[in-house]
């Protein structure tokens with residue numbers, strides 16, 4: 001694809017818009033989760049200039065204004081880190097100028113979102129997220145028996161009790177949130193299954209669709225899971241999800257939710273977007289460098305440009321765009337008829353393979369999808385007249 005047609009697809013100069021701009025307020029985190037890319041690749045993740053590892057009160061609004069000069073319409077400002085609540089003053093500063101409408105050229109008012117480990121979600125932070133109606137994603141890997149193995153502070157101590165206390169107070173104040181759990185060998189060692197996670201997050205946190213992908217890792221990592229371990233862990237959760245839906249219980253694993261959505265809206269002409277990186281989501285780090293997603297922060301060969309480039313689209317590194325065109329819209333190794341079902345995370349794939357073009361989990365995905373389709377078809381005559389049954393019958397899949 002040539003440069004002009006790629007530009008028209010992604011960042012059309014006349015209507016430049018973004019679904020989500022991740023603002024990496026700081027590269028620093030207060031925790032030391034072993035599988036976080038911050039700790040795995042510190043020499044890449046951290047800017048070599050310590051003054052550029054964190055946005056400042058003096059720089060953050062200037063950087064935001066420059067971002068809006070490039071993309072006047074940003075649907076969501078997504079605060080990211082490190083741990084973004086280490087920089088809550090900057091978050092408030094941004095929310096205040098956005099609410100005041102004082103950013104020149106801001107075409108639409110954005111929503112706010114944040115991913116946080118919740119350990120710093122104190123009264124002040126809770127007031128802020130409620131006031132500005134934040135969409136919150138909480139990084140939590142399960143009940144304390146496993147979360148305290150993976151979500152640890154810099155002294156190796158578990159952080160569950162602090163996160164749980166803060167989240168309970170947020171719920172009491174009427175706040176809601178999503179969970180981002182990472183399933184890994186820690187869970188196998190603690191005897192916690194994916195189904196246990198679904199039950200736990202549903203009963204303790206009100207989560208209906210659990211986003212709990214398996215960890216992306218190379219075999220030398222102690223939290224690595226083999227393909228067989230992944231398949232054996234998720235197939236029972238897929239069955240459990242379908243059983244729940246057949247009983248009218250809205251408690252499902254994200255894979256089933258996604259596959260049902262694909263079936264519901266299946267369009268043979270539609271092009272599958274493997275993930276939103278580059279084409280609708282971008283990330284800006286404390287130095288103002290723009291990447292296709294926060295997952296690639298620090299990888300110079302994946303840097304698109306800098307927010308301080310006055311001619312961003314002219315000077316942008318278009319080889320990144322061409323690579324992501326292939327990664328996002330190119331075929332994967334799943335059988336052709338399954339490719340529409342396979343969404344993924346280019347960032348996670350890169351962690352497992354060191355390439356943004358490799359799709360290491362096609363084999364796992366195919367096995368899980370085939371199991372799901374078989375389960376969907378089996379014993380349909382005994383399915384009660386639930387909304388799930390009505391929906392899937394309408395779709396012609398039962």
Ligand code: SF4
Nearest residue numbers: 275277293345346347
């Ligand atoms: S690389 Fe992963 S985290 Fe980034 S946009 Fe794609 S799916 Fe989301």
